[in-house]
Amino acid sequence: MPDQQTHTRPNGLALWLVVAGVIGWWAAFALTIEKLEKLANPDAIASCDLSVLVQCTANLDSWQGSVFGFPNPILGIAGWIAPIVVGMALLARARFTRWFWWCFWAGIAFAFGFVIWLISQSIYDLHTLCPWCMVTWSVTIPTFYAVTLHLLRSGQVPASERVRHAADRLMAWVPLAAILSYAVILLLAQLEMNAVVNIWQTLFG
Structure with a gap:
């Protein structure tokens, strides 16, 4: 049997939700400040505009x-805010019903799908990579993987014992998957746009 601790007291997942929530919130806050400054002064250059390729303005103005x-x-x-609250509640040993987990997963799944769409738009339409956007991507993707696997391993999603065991083992592989x-x-x-070379040149000259 998988360790019951990972099911009823998923401390690792809880800690990650708090960390990811804080990072994601800060990235969103930074982008909001950049947008407000741009509205106040359209000629201002955003602090995250590092080059033609690596910038926030093109994304925010699109x-x-x-x-x-x-x-x-x-x-x-x-x-x-939701992952932070859920993570803190789990660390405090709160337990949530199935409908709550499903609602939480739906929000995470929406964020994941939205991020995938934004990634495609950045690469193939805008031809830019927004630094703060990439921070958001970096925490949204593993959060979706982790929450999905937790629902499977904990029985929140009807699944066979074999699937639950597999989901529990796969949790350790979330970092690699990310x-x-x-x-x-x-x-x-x-x-699409020689991004790696340009990012390296932008950051390290």
Whole structure:
């Protein structure tokens, strides 16, 4: 049997949710500040505009940057509070019902799908990589993997014992899965716009 600690007291997942939530919230906050400064002074150069390729302005000023009628970072400021609260509650040994986990997963899944769409838009349409956006991507992707596997291993999703065991073992591979996901993103960016070389030159001259 998998360790019951990972099911009823998922401390590792809880800690990650808090860390990811804080990082994601800070990235969203930083992007919101950049957007507000740009609205106040349209000629201002954003602090995250490092080059033609690595910048925030193109993303923030595009229609993709306000796809719901308001700047996307506002979604992050509101949304990243949820993982922080859930993570802190789990560390305090709170237990949630199945419907709560499903609602939480739905929010994470939406964020994951939205991030995948934004990645495709950045690479293939805007041809830029936004630094703060990439920070958001970096925590959203493993969070989706981890929460999905937790729902499977804990029985929140009806599944066989074999599937639950497999999900429990796969939790240890979430970091590697995330790194491979980042590598795929960088590869796609490199193939489309020589991103890796340009990022290296931008950061290290």
